[in-house]
Amino acid sequence: MSVLELRDVVVDYERRGGLRVRAVAGASLSVESGQIAGLVGESGCGKSTLARAAVGLVKTVEGSVVFEGSDVTPLGRRGRSRELARLQLVFQNPYSSLNPRRKVGSQLADALTTLGLVPSSERAGRVRELCELVGLPPGAVDRFPHEFSGGQRQRIAIARTLAAEPSVIVLDEPLASLDASAQAQLANLLVSLSRDLGLGLLLISHDLAIVRHIADSVSVMYLGLMVETGATRPLWEHPLHPYSEALIKAIPRADGSGVLPEALPGEVPDPGHPPAGCRFHPRCPYAFDRCRSEDPPLLELADNRSVACWLQSETASGAPAERAQLVAGRDVY
Amino acid sequence: MSLLDVEGLRVRLQTADGLVTVVDGVDYRVGPGEVFGIAGESGSGKTMSMLALLGLLPDGAVVEGDIRFEDRDLLALSPTQLRDISGRDLAMVFQDPLTSLHPMLSVGLQLTEHVRRHLGLDKRAAEKRALELLEEVRIPDGEAALHAYPHQFSGGMRQRIAIAIAMACRPKLLIADEPTTALDVTVQAGILRLLDRLRRENGLAVVLVTHDLGVMSAIADRVSIFYAGRVVESGPAAAILQQPRHPYTRALLDALPHPEAARDQPLVAIPGAPPSPGRTPPGCAFNPRCSYARESCLVEVPPLLEVSGRQLACPVDPLAAR
Numbered sequence: 001m002s003v004l005e006l007r008d009v010v011v012d013y014e015r016r017g018g019l020r021v022r023a024v025a026g027a028s029l030s031v032e033s034g035q036i037a038g039l040v041g042e043s044g045c046g047k048s049t050l051a052r053a054a055v056g057l058v059k060t061v062e063g064s065v066v067f068e069g070s071d072v073t074p075l076g077r078r079g080r081s082r083e084l085a086r087l088q089l090v091f092q093n094p095y096s097s098l099n100p101r102r103k104v105g106s107q108l109a110d111a112l113t114t115l116g117l118v119p120s121s122e123r124a125g126r127v128r129e130l131c132e133l134v135g136l137p138p139g140a141v142d143r144f145p146h147e148f149s150g151g152q153r154q155r156i157a158i159a160r161t162l163a164a165e166p167s168v169i170v171l172d173e174p175l176a177s178l179d180a181s182a183q184a185q186l187a188n189l190l191v192s193l194s195r196d197l198g199l200g201l202l203l204i205s206h207d208l209a210i211v212r213h214i215a216d217s218v219s220v221m222y223l224g225l226m227v228e229t230g231a232t233r234p235l236w237e238h239p240l241h242p243y244s245e246a247l248i249k250a251i252p253r254a255d256g257s258g259v260l261p262e263a264l265p266g267e268v269p270d271p272g273h274p275p276a277g278c279r280f281h282p283r284c285p286y287a288f289d290r291c292r293s294e295d296p297p298l299l300e301l302a303d304n305r306s307v308a309c310w311l312q313s314e315t316a317s318g319a320p321a322e323r324a325q326l327v328a329g330r331d332v333y
Numbered sequence: 334m335s336l337l338d339v340e341g342l343r344v345r346l347q348t349a350d351g352l353v354t355v356v357d358g359v360d361y362r363v364g365p366g367e368v369f370g371i372a373g374e375s376g377s378g379k380t381m382s383m384l385a386l387l388g389l390l391p392d393g394a395v396v397e398g399d400i401r402f403e404d405r406d407l408l409a410l411s412p413t414q415l416r417d418i419s420g421r422d423l424a425m426v427f428q429d430p431l432t433s434l435h436p437m438l439s440v441g442l443q444l445t446e447h448v449r450r451h452l453g454l455d456k457r458a459a460e461k462r463a464l465e466l467l468e469e470v471r472i473p474d475g476e477a478a479l480h481a482y483p484h485q486f487s488g489g490m491r492q493r494i495a496i497a498i499a500m501a502c503r504p505k506l507l508i509a510d511e512p513t514t515a516l517d518v519t520v521q522a523g524i525l526r527l528l529d530r531l532r533r534e535n536g537l538a539v540v541l542v543t544h545d546l547g548v549m550s551a552i553a554d555r556v557s558i559f560y561a562g563r564v565v566e567s568g569p570a571a572a573i574l575q576q577p578r579h580p581y582t583r584a585l586l587d588a589l590p591h592p593e594a595a596r597d598q599p600l601v602a603i604p605g606a607p608p609s610p611g612r613t614p615p616g617c618a619f620n621p622r623c624s625y626a627r628e629s630c631l632v633e634v635p636p637l638l639e640v641s642g643r644q645l646a647c648p649v650d651p652l653a654a655r
Contacts, residue, residue, distance in 0.1 A: 042517040043488065149606050150375075179374040179544055184588040184600035191599065206517055209547075213590035213600065236592075250518040252525070252547035254589055256574030260551050263523035267487050 001069070002030035003200045004054065004087065004168045009063035011046075011053050021272040023049040025224035026063065028298075031168055031200040036190065038215030038232065039204045040247065044268040046224040047204050051172045054202060055089045056080070068167065085115055088161035092173040094153040098145040104131075104156055105141025111163035130159040134189060151182030155189065162193075168200040169193075175207055183207070187214050208251050212236050217304070220244045223279040224271055226298065230305035240307040242284045278310065286311055335362040336506055336538050337386075338401040344381050344562075346610070347393030353611035356382045357562040358398070360637075363506065366536040368528070370553030370570060372546055372585070374607045378562035379542045383508050387425060388415045402506070421451040424499035428511040430491035434483040440467075440494055441479030448501045466497040470527060489520030496527065503535065510542045525551050546586060550574050558582045561608055561618035563634075568643025578640070579647045580623045617647070625649040 011024040024046045031037045041047050052058040054065060056072040065072040067087050073080075091097045099107055108127045112118045118126045131140050134155040145153055154174055161169050171190070175183045191214050193199050205211050211218060212232060219229040220243060228241040239245040249262035266283040269275055275282050281291040290310050298308045344356035356378040363369045371379050384390050386400055386407060400407040402423060407415065419425070427433045435443060444466060445459035454462060460479070467475035470493040483491055492512060499507055509528065513521035529552050531537045543549055549556055550570060557567040558579065566579035577583040587601040605622045608614060617635050620626040627649060637646040 042519060151606075180546070180585055180588040181374065181603040182606075184590075184602035187590070188599045188602065208518060209590045209592070212592070246519060250522040252518075252522070252545070252551040253592070254546035254550045254574055254586060256550050256571040258550065258552070258571060260526055260529060261518070261522040261547075263526050264519035265523070267489065267520075 003033045003068060004031040004202065005064075005066045006030070006050070006054055007064045007066070009050065009053050009065060010061040011049050011058055012061050013049075015272065019272055022224055022274070023271055024053060025271075025274070027221065027224065027226050028063075029054075029202070029219050029226065029229070031202050032216075033167065033200045034194055034198040035216040036194050036201045036203055036214055038211035038218040039202060039221060040206065040208055040211055040218060041221035042247075042268050043206070044223075044271070045221045046271070047221050048172055050221070051089065051170050051202065051204050054170050055087055056084065057089070082115070085111075085164045086167045088164055088166040088169045090154070090157050090161055090169060090171045090174055092176055094150075094157040095145065097157055098153065098160075100145055102144075103141065104136075104143055104145065104148075108141070108156070108160055108163055111160065115164060117163075117165060126163075130162055133162060134159045135185070149182065151178050151186055154178070154186055158189070158193075162197075166199065168202070170202040170204070172204045173206065174203070175205055175210055183210060190214060208247060220247065223268055223274055225279060225308065226306070227280065227309070228305075228307045230301075230307075231303060234303070234305070240301075240305070240312055241280075241309045242286050242311070243280050246283075278308075335364050336403060337361075337363040337540070338399075339382075339386075340399040340401075342382055342385060342398035342400065343396070344378070344385050344390065345395040346381070346391060348611070350611055352395060354613075355562050355610045356385065359557070359559070359562075359564050361557055361564070361567070363538050363540055365505065365538050366532055367555070368532060368539045368541055368553045370549040370556040371540065371542045371559060372544060372549050372556060373559030374544060374585075376561075376607055376609060377559040378610075379544075379559050380510055382559075383425070383510055383540065383542055386508065387419050387423065388412065417451075420447050420504075421502040422505050423508070424502070424504040424506070425508040425510070426492070426495050426499050426512050428514050430488070430495040431483065433495055434491060434498075436483055439480055439482055440486075444479070444494075444498055444501060447498075451502045462501065463497075466501055467494075469500065469531075470494070470497045471523075472497070487520075489516050489523065492516060492520075492524055493527070496524070500531065500535075500537075504537070506538045506540065507531075508540045508542070511544070512541070513548060514543070514545065521548070528552060546574065546589065558585070561613050562610065563618065563646065564637055564644070565619065565646045566643065567637070572643060578643070578645050580625045580649065581619045584622075 006029045008026045008028055009024055010026055013021045013023055015021055027050055039047050053060050056074050059074045105127050108130055109123050112123050127141055136155055175186055187210050194201050203215055215232050218232050218235050219226050222243050228244045239248055246264040252261045277293045278291040278296050281287040296308045296310045298306050299312055300306050340360050342356055342359050345352040345354050359382055373379050385396050441463055444463035448454050448462050449459045464475045467478055472478050472493055513524050528539055541553060553570040556570045556573050557564045560581050566582045577586055584603045590600060603622050614621055616631040616633055620630040635646045635648050637644045
């Protein structure tokens, strides 16, 4: 069984004026121990909201979030249960989640003190161990967050979650705004945390190349729904959903070929007014009549692959030929 | 003939520790219709070398060298003369359109104000031009967009609007500093295609500053790789990206996840971090992180030399050393 399981999660926000906006409209996702689950999609698709729902920071309207066999309850006035401390979240910008006026060492010790995980005599030793675990220099404990580079600050944030001895860490865009080399270092760290400590990681990122490289499975989200999920490599090599295909084709390659990446026309629609039928149909180059009126169900395929697209359930409709033609005539920029 | 000709550019900034060199003698040339890419990690002096062109450096900055734009010496111009050029012949697009667009002014006003100032168009003609510009950058329903405010648009749309404003007076050169870094890949691809089209159709020259070598590979004709305020390698984009010869260029490329890499193969990160300005090590600034460094690299700054169709500042050629 998965260590973290989200089933048909629905999250609503209320906009000014009382309009309810469905940011997550029935999304499912699972995270396994010792594995990295990637979650990708454009800004505004609901991936950060889903991350918050996964750790109980926002209330779900429907669906369930189950962590180690018990329900994740939204954060309330009372403290959370001890068990839930094993489910941690790392935010995008460590500079705003770390206290600028406290030394790194004392911030790392917080979890140890609060959860009483280590006797006070061993606290300093454990803090040094945590630093070592994420590859921070030994003197890091006596310094302040501003004395570190962006990549190192993100390590501090990760070390702080590790203090709580988690089994799952949800990471919301941990690699954004880092240089390639710092990104590579952090990506390697995430892989070793999942492999060596057996942690389950949910990695939310718009950097598809990194997700492709380190995630075991990938979920592609569009406007509040999963459109495709599967093991990373097969999904990348043969994306079944036109949206997954568009995301992959949009990645520029540093190969000096001078090839322009494919642009996906249009924008993610307003979740307050989602399109009828398949939510992706207004931007989909392959859309046909059925897509405009009926919402495609999530089809479960072999090898934990699932996809929500009418093309997959109507493979007899001559789709491949139609596809090729549409792609050829598609240079709107 | 080149449009922009920069020679021996040095920029020093006033800090708490005194004057600190952030750009240390860089040269480059950009021709009409050419996309020139500048790449490097944060703090390598990419942005400062651009701000120097436009006279936008922080107070107390010292600029030396020669910056010629269409044979005018930009550094010799008065602020008023520089303002007449920038915005008209020389335009800039920044990373975050939300900070470069005015939040309280309508898109229409921001699009028309400098065509009226620089080209002397009347209100009507300026509005007509604004609509053309919005169409050019593919903003749907231009009429409505003119009366809307920046916050009503998505990030990609805002960057398109910022580009439309930059293009308003048909500049000859556009300086784009990380124009797609804050955007989704799908939207980024659209902006890159837009820049490429403006270059093809209007002969626009672009200086593209980015840390993303994929972006660079997509549209740059020639590139320079910056490290600690200097150019370490420069030449045709295809040659540099396919056969990097400076250990730093090679390391930058190696750090990228490769689509064909085996699973669980660790990414090759560059050890350490780039030096902060003012703390550049003696000799080649990259030597503490370089796996090819020799003794001479610790004392001598390697000069940028012409080597088979490119410029290279490294006595050890990793291609030859292998």
